Amino acid sequence: MSTGNMNLTLKVWRQKNNKTKGALVDYKLAEISPDMSFLEMFDVLNEQLINKNEEPVVFDHDCREGICGSCSMFINGRPHGPKDLVTTCQLHMRSFKDGDTIVVEPWRAAAFPVVKDLTVDRSAFDRVIASGGFISVNTGNAQDANSLPIPKMQADAAFEAAACIGCGACVATCKNASAMLFVSAKISQLALLPQGQPERYRRVQSMVAQMDAEGFGNCTNTGACEAECPKGITLENIARMNRDFASAKFLSEESI
Amino acid sequence: MSDINSNIPEGELTNKWTKFKSSVALVNPSNKRTIEVIIVGSGLAGASAAATLAEMGYKVKCFCFQDSPRRAHSIAAQGGINAAKNYQNDGDSVYRLFYDTIKGGDYRAREANVHRLAEVSANIIDQCVAQGVPLAREYGGLLDNRSFGGTQVQRTFYAAGQTGQQLLLGAYSALERQIGMGKVEMYTRHEMLEVVKIDGKARGIIARNLITGELERHFGHAVVLGTGGYGNVFYLSTNAMGSNVTAAWKAHKQGAYFANPCYTQIHPTCIPVSGDHQSKLTLMSESLRNDGRIWVPLKKDDNRKASEIPEDERDYYLERRYPAFGNLVPRDVASRAAKERCDAGYGVGSSKLAVYLDFKANTERYGKIEALKSGIQNADKETCMRLGTAVIKEKYGNLFDMYAQITGENPYETPMRIYPAVHYTMGGLWVDYNLMTSVPGLYCTGEANFSDHGANRLGASALMQGLADGYFVLPYTIGAYLSKEISVKAIPTDHPAFVEAEAKAKGVLDTLINIKGSKSVDYFHKRLGHIMWEKCGMARNAEGLNEAITDIRALRAEFWKDVRVPGTSDELNTELEKAGRVADFIELGELMCIDALNRNESCGGHFREEYQTEEGEALRDDVDFAYVAAWEFKEGVNFELHKEELKFENIKVAQRSYK
Ligand SMILES: Cc1cc2nc3c(=O)[nH]c(=O)nc-3n(C[C@H](O)[C@H](O)[C@H](O)COP(=O)(O)OP(=O)(O)OC[C@H]3O[C@@H](n4cnc5c(N)ncnc54)[C@H](O)[C@@H]3O)c2cc1C
Ligand code: SF4
Ligand code: FES
Numbered sequence: 001m002s003t004g005n006m007n008l009t010l011k012v013w014r015q016k017n018n019k020t021k022g023a024l025v026d027y028k029l030a031e032i033s034p035d036m037s038f039l040e041m042f043d044v045l046n047e048q049l050i051n052k053n054e055e056p057v058v059f060d061h062d063c064r065e066g067i068c069g070s071c072s073m074f075i076n077g078r079p080h081g082p083k084d085l086v087t088t089c090q091l092h093m094r095s096f097k098d099g100d101t102i103v104v105e106p107w108r109a110a111a112f113p114v115v116k117d118l119t120v121d122r123s124a125f126d127r128v129i130a131s132g133g134f135i136s137v138n139t140g141n142a143q144d145a146n147s148l149p150i151p152k153m154q155a156d157a158a159f160e161a162a163a164c165i166g167c168g169a170c171v172a173t174c175k176n177a178s179a180m181l182f183v184s185a186k187i188s189q190l191a192l193l194p195q196g197q198p199e200r201y202r203r204v205q206s207m208v209a210q211m212d213a214e215g216f217g218n219c220t221n222t223g224a225c226e227a228e229c230p231k232g233i234t235l236e237n238i239a240r241m242n243r244d245f246a247s248a249k250f251l252s253e254e255s256i
Numbered sequence: 257m258s259d260i261n262s263n264i265p266e267g268e269l270t271n272k273w274t275k276f277k278s279s280v281a282l283v284n285p286s287n288k289r290t291i292e293v294i295i296v297g298s299g300l301a302g303a304s305a306a307a308t309l310a311e312m313g314y315k316v317k318c319f320c321f322q323d324s325p326r327r328a329h330s331i332a333a334q335g336g337i338n339a340a341k342n343y344q345n346d347g348d349s350v351y352r353l354f355y356d357t358i359k360g361g362d363y364r365a366r367e368a369n370v371h372r373l374a375e376v377s378a379n380i381i382d383q384c385v386a387q388g389v390p391l392a393r394e395y396g397g398l399l400d401n402r403s404f405g406g407t408q409v410q411r412t413f414y415a416a417g418q419t420g421q422q423l424l425l426g427a428y429s430a431l432e433r434q435i436g437m438g439k440v441e442m443y444t445r446h447e448m449l450e451v452v453k454i455d456g457k458a459r460g461i462i463a464r465n466l467i468t469g470e471l472e473r474h475f476g477h478a479v480v481l482g483t484g485g486y487g488n489v490f491y492l493s494t495n496a497m498g499s500n501v502t503a504a505w506k507a508h509k510q511g512a513y514f515a516n517p518c519y520t521q522i523h524p525t526c527i528p529v530s531g532d533h534q535s536k537l538t539l540m541s542e543s544l545r546n547d548g549r550i551w552v553p554l555k556k557d558d559n560r561k562a563s564e565i566p567e568d569e570r571d572y573y574l575e576r577r578y579p580a581f582g583n584l585v586p587r588d589v590a591s592r593a594a595k596e597r598c599d600a601g602y603g604v605g606s607s608k609l610a611v612y613l614d615f616k617a618n619t620e621r622y623g624k625i626e627a628l629k630s631g632i633q634n635a636d637k638e639t640c641m642r643l644g645t646a647v648i649k650e651k652y653g654n655l656f657d658m659y660a661q662i663t664g665e666n667p668y669e670t671p672m673r674i675y676p677a678v679h680y681t682m683g684g685l686w687v688d689y690n691l692m693t694s695v696p697g698l699y700c701t702g703e704a705n706f707s708d709h710g711a712n713r714l715g716a717s718a719l720m721q722g723l724a725d726g727y728f729v730l731p732y733t734i735g736a737y738l739s740k741e742i743s744v745k746a747i748p749t750d751h752p753a754f755v756e757a758e759a760k761a762k763g764v765l766d767t768l769i770n771i772k773g774s775k776s777v778d779y780f781h782k783r784l785g786h787i788m789w790e791k792c793g794m795a796r797n798a799e800g801l802n803e804a805i806t807d808i809r810a811l812r813a814e815f816w817k818d819v820r821v822p823g824t825s826d827e828l829n830t831e832l833e834k835a836g837r838v839a840d841f842i843e844l845g846e847l848m849c850i851d852a853l854n855r856n857e858s859c860g861g862h863f864r865e866e867y868q869t870e871e872g873e874a875l876r877d878d879v880d881f882a883y884v885a886a887w888e889f890k891e892g893v894n895f896e897l898h899k900e901e902l903k904f905e906n907i908k909v910a911q912r913s914y915k
Contacts, residue, residue: 017827035530035664043535043778050776050831055822058830060323062496064536066658067421068327090661115467116828123444126324130436134429135388139308139727142379142386146343149397159390159415162422166326195388 004033006093009101010045012057015114022114024103034094038081039064039071041093059118066090066230069165072172073118074105079169079228087167087230107168109177111215122168124214125182131210132203133186135195154192161188163231170225170233176217181225183211184241185233191244201248201256208245260513260886260898263688264368269906273372276689277732281739288313291738292746294461294476296448296503298325300420300427300719301702302482304726307430310439312731314738317474318431319443319463321498321833326428329484329496330722333420334541334655335404336412337719339377344401348409350374355907357717360406360586361682361710362860362876363909364516366884366902368689369707376728377720381413383727389426391415404715405542406586406914412716417541417655423719427726446472447833448503449761451479451510451698454753458510458698462754462761466833469826471758473749477741478697478734481507482726485681485703487520489841489848490793491785493678494526494539500837501844504685504704512693513886513898515686515706517844518852521713521861522794523679524590527662527672528610537677538662540613541655542715545583547648548613548672550574550590552602562604562612562671573597581914588712588861588874589914591676595794596872598675605673614671619644676794680718682709682861683851686886686900690733691725694886697741699734701725706884711860765825768835773818777834780815784808784838784845792849797865801853808846812893815842847887847895854897857881878909 008029015022029048032041039061046056060070071088075081081091096102104118112120150158162185170181187204190196196203219238226235248256265272283291291314295306298320306318320328340353353374358365381399385391391413392400401410415422434440443463450462452473460475486501487493508514525540551570558565573593575582585593594611597603604610620637623644627635635643645668649656659667685693685700687707692699702722709717791804815838823829858867858874859881867875884900 033531033533036533040533040535044533047776047778050820050822053820053822056831058828062322062327062498063329063332064497065332065538067418068331068496070322070327086661090658092661092664094664119828122323126326126432129429130432134433135386136433137386138311139383139731142382145381145385146398148385150393151397152393152395155390155393159422162390162425163418166324189390190388193388193390195386
């Protein structure tokens with residue numbers, strides 16, 4: 001019941017490491033089932049390569065449920081492939097046709113250097129969070145959670161921004177390799193909550209500074225990030241972040 | 257009977273933790289700055305511990321194998337987290353959470369630990385909300401709750417179907433804050449391969465930098481493992497692909513006892529297997545059982561579509577067998593009941609290994625309420641379904657989308673097909689009340705330890721335990737140990753123990769690369785998984801377990817002769833990583849079968865076919881088996897059993913009944 005009848009040609013980016021040059025390599029695959037996920041199709045390819053004593057294609061993945069944000073690849077020129085609102089691990093082969101040629105490349109952005117094959121280094125995102133993407137609260141003496149009522153609409157809006165999985169598709173697809181969607185999602189989440197107010201303006205300044213330091217480009221409002229984000233994070237967040245960033249400039253040190 | 261000491265404090269159950277906290281030795285701040293703690297793992301358990309210990313002033317090094325701590329497996333948890341807040345005023349209390357957990361675990365957990373867990377549960381919610389975790393709210397602005405299997409109160413806090421993600425991002429941001437302040441050194445894409453012991457105490461680890469392949473030596477006054485569960489021993493499970501037992505297993509080989517390995521939780525509501533290309537199974541959150549009714553056709557081998565089967569030809573078997581809890585019986589009970597129906601020939605779908613989870617009745621009910629809310633009396637069925645669908649979408653939208661994505665079917669129109677799958681492991685490294693393993697200075701938290709769930713975990717309790725351990729328990733208990741270590745200077749990593757441990761790790765890697773056999777790592781992993789699922793899965797018997805042990809030994813021999821690992825060890829080599837993990841899974845698999853064979857009773861997630869009641873329910877043996885089985889590793893993959901007797905002084909041990 002497992003094997004299907006799809007035949008495919010894959011053109012996959014192979015690059016030994018950060019110091020060597022990479023190139024697209026052709027692979028033929030047969031008997032692919034439409035029920036397989038894109039990564040399971042890669043498992044089949046890798047099994048084939050190992051059987052031929054070749055090195056399998058390296059790609060990041062873990063949860064295979066669309067939530068960890070590990071899997072990252074350009075498929076036919078789009079991050080996470082042809083379908084909206086899904087990650088590569090949740091993309092199924094029934095989205096392709098028998099006989100298709102599929103081109104697979106790694107994320108492209110100066111701030112995301114290639115590690116090997118399709119794996120890139122996204123640690124810049126962590127450094128942006130470390131620069132201020134949090135609420136400074138120590139463990140142990142938090143007040144009772146219900147002593148801080150938050151209107152449902154506001155909590156829901158914060159949750160929607162918080163749904164970002166840190167995959168980096170927004171950066172990879174942006175012609176400027178801007179990280180605005182990612183950064184603004186975190187900024188919005190915390191800016192929409194009462195807990196986030198005390199550090200609100202300090203946060204936006206330090207996160208934006210770190211984002212720039214990491215070599216992410218600027219936002220020119222093309223909107224490709226929103227179109228390709230697997231979690232539906234909206235441009236509204238960027239607007240909110242820009243507003244907060246502008247306000248921060250006019251505030252004195254004490255009010256920040 | 258006990259030959260190991262669990263170090264449970266004296267005194268009344270309800271006072272043990274409070275008394276412990278106020279009498280435990282403290283480490284003075286200037287000493288904390290010189291004390292180093294290694295934390296392996298950055299899931300809920302590891303990240304919360306690393307953030308808290310750093311905040312207390314210790315020097316912390318934290319490790320994970322993913323590229324970012326935010327991607328730890330905890331991120332995938334869907335349903336929710338329990339806490340005894342009694343916000344719904346439905347009679348919840350610390351005692352009731354304690355009681356439900358002990359009962360849910362089939363009386364195979366330690367009272368003192370479980371009570372402590374229930375006590376700190378409320379603080380977890382406070383802490384997370386303070387961090388900005390956007391938990392679900394009601395219109396009044398207060399936190400919302402839902403119920404989960406095995407309980408009759410609403411104590412589960414959630415963030416749509418992404419609770420684990422939000423809680424982990426909370427802990428991750430606390431951790432990143434400490435990293436930003438230079439108080440935690442984070443080592444991503446690093447895999448711990450050995451524990452280093454000096455004079456009997458854990459003093460560090462050997463970790464492999466997964467990018468360069470380099471082996472690194474790291475010293476710590478104490479080492480904490482928060483490395484998650486080992487469900488992937490079954491190959492197919494709901495766990496993330498990288499989840500593994502290696503850290504715990506290497507610790508086990510260094511003297512840490514492995515407790516109750518045979519307790520595996522099988523989750524009742526997963527998307528069924530569609531073919532053998534499949535790499536993992538996807539969970540449909542248990543919260544769906546709040547609004548979904550589970551049924552199979554009354555007639556055997558009924559090939560009609562669900563919609564063509566009339567009400568009176570459906571068997572709502574959970575509601576029939578367990579009227580008090582119905583669709584909300586605990587996981588072990590729901591899983592076995594599904595298997596029983598499928599084995600008897602009533603399964604649905606092309607594989608016949610599935611049952612229906614049907615939302616129609618509740619969609620209509622919600623629709624009726626919505627209609628009334630907007631003033632429509634006697635709304636017709638179609639209107640009710642339309643309005644009700646919106647309610648269902650609001651509650652479970654992302655899960656429904658995920659189901660549609662994977663199966664290509666629309667669950668708003670036809671019932672979901674579900675089947676049980678391996679989900680969580682209750683066994684793990686044995687720890688005492690302080691969360692310390694049998695190796696002094698080596699601690700274990702979260703899913704990697706055995707301690708709080710007994711033979712079965714109630715839903716929404718793993719997240720609770722992970723955060724309880726990391727935020728509120730370990731930071732106190734580890735102080736008890738570290739207060740005696742303040743005069744120990746950092747041990748240089750050229751110490752012979754480090755050299756030896758590194759050589760050992762290198763030896764394993766070299767061997768794996770040099771076998772140059774003919775079969776891929778996955779080939780062996782799939783075979784192991786097959787043996788485990790067939791013979792040590794949802795139901796076990798002595799005959800099957802004995803066969804499994806023989807089969808696994810043969811598989812191990814074959815693996816070390818014939819595995820093929822392409823590439824080298826001084827580069828990013830994902831096959832090499834997998835090979836090391838599968839090697840450890842094979843040894844663990846044998847121990848799981850040995851443990852299952854030893855336990856001549858049925859309890860929770862361990863169902864021995866020889867021990868069941870006439871109605872097919874698990875039959876416990878409290879006289880002979882009310883103990884924790886703690887296994888010690890002996891030369892050449894042998895194991896010696898130690899027993900920790902379980903005393904129930906505050907709860908009357910009874911037959912579990914959900915009828
Ligand atoms: C699909 C799914 C849904 C779930 N839903 C719920 C739910 O709704 N409610 C609930 O309470 N529970 C749920 N659970 C269970 C719960 O998610 C886990 O038990 C819990 O998150 C485990 O947390 P942890 O911190 O112990 O381990 P993990 O989150 O697994 O973290 C392990 C960490 O250890 C690291 N690590 C492992 N080995 C090594 C090594 N050798 N070297 C270096 N680093 C290593 C990893 O990198 C990772 O950072 C769910 C589980 C699954 C699979
Ligand atoms: S904003 Fe969207 S695309 Fe960007 S990292 Fe987050 S989830 Fe990925
Ligand atoms: S593997 Fe986790 S999002 Fe794709």
